[in-house]
Amino acid sequence: MDKEGFKETYIRKLQALHGKSLEESSIHDQYIALGSLLRDYISPNWIKTNQQYKANSDKQLYYFSIEFLLGKLLDMNLINLGMKEVCQDGLAELGINLSVLLQQEPDAGLGNGGLGRLAACFLDSMAALSLPGHGCGIRYTYGLFEQKIVKNYQVELPDNWLKDGYIWEYRRTDKAVEVSFGGHVRSIVKADGRVCYLHESAEAILAVPYDIPMIGYQNNTVNTLRLWSAELAHNDCYFTFRNRNDFVKAIEYKNSVERISKYLYPDDTHPEGRLLRLKQEYFFVSAGLQSILKGFKSANHKIQFFSEKIGVHINDTHPALAVPELMRILIDDENLGWDEAWQITTQTISYTNHTVLPEALETWPVDMFQNLLPRIYMIIEEINQRFCKELWEHYPGQWGRIADMAVIADGVIHMARLAVVGSHSVNGVAKLHSDILQQYLLHNYYQYDPTKFHNKTNGITHRRWLLKANPQLTDLISNAIGTNWIAEPKELLLLRKYAKDTVFKEQLATIKLKNKIKLVDHIYSHYGISVNLHSIFDIQIKRIHAYKRQILNVLHIMHLYNELKINPQLDMVPRTFIFAGKAAPGYYIAKQTVKLINILGSVINHDKTIQDKLKVVFMENYSVSLGEMLFPAADVSEQISTASKEASGTGNMKFMMNGAITIGTLDGANIEIEEAVGPENIIIFGLTAQQALDYYKHGGYNAWDVYNEDMRVKKVIEQLVNGYLPDEREEFRPLYDYLLRHNDEFFVLKDFAAYVDAHQRLDHKFRQKQHWQSMCLENIAHSGLFSSDKTIREYAAETWNLERSIIRR
Numbered sequence: 001m002d003k004e005g006f007k008e009t010y011i012r013k014l015q016a017l018h019g020k021s022l023e024e025s026s027i028h029d030q031y032i033a034l035g036s037l038l039r040d041y042i043s044p045n046w047i048k049t050n051q052q053y054k055a056n057s058d059k060q061l062y063y064f065s066i067e068f069l070l071g072k073l074l075d076m077n078l079i080n081l082g083m084k085e086v087c088q089d090g091l092a093e094l095g096i097n098l099s100v101l102l103q104q105e106p107d108a109g110l111g112n113g114g115l116g117r118l119a120a121c122f123l124d125s126m127a128a129l130s131l132p133g134h135g136c137g138i139r140y141t142y143g144l145f146e147q148k149i150v151k152n153y154q155v156e157l158p159d160n161w162l163k164d165g166y167i168w169e170y171r172r173t174d175k176a177v178e179v180s181f182g183g184h185v186r187s188i189v190k191a192d193g194r195v196c197y198l199h200e201s202a203e204a205i206l207a208v209p210y211d212i213p214m215i216g217y218q219n220n221t222v223n224t225l226r227l228w229s230a231e232l233a234h235n236d237c238y239f240t241f242r243n244r245n246d247f248v249k250a251i252e253y254k255n256s257v258e259r260i261s262k263y264l265y266p267d268d269t270h271p272e273g274r275l276l277r278l279k280q281e282y283f284f285v286s287a288g289l290q291s292i293l294k295g296f297k298s299a300n301h302k303i304q305f306f307s308e309k310i311g312v313h314i315n316d317t318h319p320a321l322a323v324p325e326l327m328r329i330l331i332d333d334e335n336l337g338w339d340e341a342w343q344i345t346t347q348t349i350s351y352t353n354h355t356v357l358p359e360a361l362e363t364w365p366v367d368m369f370q371n372l373l374p375r376i377y378m379i380i381e382e383i384n385q386r387f388c389k390e391l392w393e394h395y396p397g398q399w400g401r402i403a404d405m406a407v408i409a410d411g412v413i414h415m416a417r418l419a420v421v422g423s424h425s426v427n428g429v430a431k432l433h434s435d436i437l438q439q440y441l442l443h444n445y446y447q448y449d450p451t452k453f454h455n456k457t458n459g460i461t462h463r464r465w466l467l468k469a470n471p472q473l474t475d476l477i478s479n480a481i482g483t484n485w486i487a488e489p490k491e492l493l494l495l496r497k498y499a500k501d502t503v504f505k506e507q508l509a510t511i512k513l514k515n516k517i518k519l520v521d522h523i524y525s526h527y528g529i530s531v532n533l534h535s536i537f538d539i540q541i542k543r544i545h546a547y548k549r550q551i552l553n554v555l556h557i558m559h560l561y562n563e564l565k566i567n568p569q570l571d572m573v574p575r576t577f578i579f580a581g582k583a584a585p586g587y588y589i590a591k592q593t594v595k596l597i598n599i600l601g602s603v604i605n606h607d608k609t610i611q612d613k614l615k616v617v618f619m620e621n622y623s624v625s626l627g628e629m630l631f632p633a634a635d636v637s638e639q640i641s642t643a644s645k646e647a648s649g650t651g652n653m654k655f656m657m658n659g660a661i662t663i664g665t666l667d668g669a670n671i672e673i674e675e676a677v678g679p680e681n682i683i684i685f686g687l688t689a690q691q692a693l694d695y696y697k698h699g700g701y702n703a704w705d706v707y708n709e710d711m712r713v714k715k716v717i718e719q720l721v722n723g724y725l726p727d728e729r730e731e732f733r734p735l736y737d738y739l740l741r742h743n744d745e746f747f748v749l750k751d752f753a754a755y756v757d758a759h760q761r762l763d764h765k766f767r768q769k770q771h772w773q774s775m776c777l778e779n780i781a782h783s784g785l786f787s788s789d790k791t792i793r794e795y796a797a798e799t800w801n802l803e804r805s806i807i808r809r
C-alpha cells in the first residue's frame, strides 16, 4: 500500500465507520478507523494462512496458557506488516499524529508477569518463523488490576480493558462449544460388551471464542490466538419464568456463568485454591480441545493420526487438565480404547514447568474436584492407578517413592505430576532450572524416564523489545551491520567489530541518553520528581516477591543514604533507583515492600543535604507498555533473586538487549547471560544455587549472626522499626520479623555484603566511560541468544516436530 492509497482508504474508512468527516472525528474515532483499516488489510492473509495449513495438512501446535500478556498490538502490527512508515507519513499529512493514536489502545493485560509475557513472545515468534502455532486461553473481562500508589500504599483498581471495545478480536459465535460441569457419571454396558460412561445432569456452559490475529514479521503469516469467553448456554430460559423472583434468579445464574471468564487471578506464585479458578482451568482447556477436535475432523483426518497432526503444549500446570480431557474426548466421544487413547494423548501433549517454589505448585482437593468434574476425576484416578501399577513393577516394595510420584496422594491431585505423567516432553526454562527439576523437584521422574526431560531456555521477541521499544537503537544497529539480524538475531554478534570504535559507542551512548531524557520527562510530569539525567539509572522492574528480593535493593539504598548522611561529599556516581511492580493483593510482605520503597523515596527525594546523589522512584502500574519505556532507558538491570529460585527471568534479557548491565545472582538465565557476555561484562554476586539449596536442605544459616556481625546491616534493619522512617513505628515490624525472627528465608542479609561490594564495582566501572560503553555493546551483541525465535526453533525441532509453512501473498 502506498501513501496516497493509504490516505484515501483511511479517510473512506473513517467516514464510513463514524459518519463523520475527518475534521469532526475524535482521536478515538481516528484510532478505531486505523484499527479497522488494518483488520481489512490483515484478513486476506489470515484466510490464506488457514487455507494453506489445511491444504498442506501441516501439523498444528496449540499453546495452552491461562495467561497471555500481550500489551498493545497496533504499533507492533504496523511494524510486522511493514506499514509503519507509510501509515505515519500518511496520517501526518492528514494532520494526525500516529503516536497519539497508538496511546488509545488499552494494554491487553491478561497475565500477571513472566509466564504470560512468555506466551505472548512465543506467539510472536511462531508467526515470525512461519510456524503453524496458535494460542488458546481465556478472554478475561478484567485483566490484571491497575496499580495506583495512594499515600505510599498500593491500591488496586479494576482493569476494565474492554470498555471501549477491542479492535483486534473477532467474535466467532459459530465456533462456540459447550463445557460441562457437575452432574454425575453412569456406566452402561453396550451390546458389544464395552463399558461406556454417560455424564448426566451436568451444567452446560457456552464457551464462545474470540480470535485475535497473530501477525508474522513481513512474511504473510497470520496465526490465531483464540480466547474463550463464558456465556449462558440457553438464553431462552429467560422467557420461561412465572414470577419476578424467577427472573432475579435467572440474572444471578447468568452472572454466575459469566463469572468464569470475568477476572484474572492476580497472584502468580500462590495458586488460588478456589473452585472458580478450577472452573477457569477446565473451561478453556475443554473448549480449546473440543474446537481442535472439530477442526481436525473437518479435515477428514483419522483419529489414529491425531498426534501427528496436532501438538498441545501446556504452559505450566494450569492447563494440565488437557491430559484427562483429551482422554475423555478420545474414549467417550471417539470410542477409542484406553491404551490407544493414552498413546495419542501422551504423544500430543508437552509440558513446561515454570517454578520450583513449593508454595507455587498446584494441587486440588479430591472432594472439590470430584464434585465439579466427576468424569474427569474418574479418568485421573485411572491414570493414577495404572501409573502406580507400572511403578510397582519397576520399583517393587518402594512405597515411599511411589507415593512421591503418585498423581493423587494425601487427598489432593498433584497437577505437576499429572502433567509429567501425561506428556511426552517436560522442560524447564533455563539450564539451571532444568537441572534443579531433574535433580530435585522431579528427580524420581527423571530417574524413571530421563529421556522425557529437556531444557528450553526462555527468550523474548526482539521485534517488540528492540524494534518497537527502541527504534533508534534498531536503526543504529541496522546502519552498522545491515538488517539481516532481524531475521537472524544471532547476527547481532557482528556488532562486536565496533568494540573499539569510539564513534559508534558514542552513538550508542547518545541513544541511551535520549531514552533516558524521555523517561526523565515522564517521571517529572507524573510524579513531580526531578532526576539527574547523568545519574546511573538502576532499575528493578518485576512482580514484587520475597524471592526476587526487592528488599535487598531497598536495604542497600538505605545503607547508601546512611553513608551520604555521614559524609555528603562521599565519592559516588549519582544514582537513580527505579522500581516498578505489582504486589498480589493478599501478599502482605509484598505490599509492605511497595510501601517501604515509596516512603523511602519520599524521604530521600526531598533531602537537600545529599546533593541529588540519590533518588528513588516507584513507577505505578508495571505493564508491557511501561516496560517498553523503561528497558531502553536503563543503565543497570537488577536481577537479584535468591539463587535457585528464579526459574529463568525474561526481564533480564530485555535489559540486556537494550544495552543495560546486569547486576545479578547466579540464578535462572543470568547464568547463561554471564556465559554469553563473559564475567567482565556482568556483575555477579552472592550465594550460588548449590549453596542456597544446601542451606535449605541442611540448615546452618542464622540471620541474627549477620545482623550482629555487620554493623551496616544492623543499622538499616533497626531503621525499619526505630522511628527513623516517617511512619507508624510498627509499620514495618512484620518485615523486620520476617528478616530476623523468621530467619530470612531468601538470604537477604546473607547476601547483603556481597551486594554492597558488587555495587561498588559497578560504580567503579561506570566511571570508565569507554569501558562501560564496551560492556553495553557486548551485551547488545550477545542478546540474540535470547531471542524467543531461538527458543521457538528449539521447541519446534526437538519437542513439537513442527515445520515451517511459507505463506505466499
Ligand SMILES: *Cc1c(COP(=O)(O)O)cnc(C)c1O
Residues within 6 Å of the ligand: 112, 113, 114, 117, 541, 542, 543, 622, 623, 624, 627, 648, 649, 650, 651, 652, 654
Ligand atoms: C518481562 C516482563 C515480566 C517478567 O519480568 P521478570 O523480571 O523476568 O520477572 C513481567 N511483567 C512484564 C510486564 C514484563 O514485560
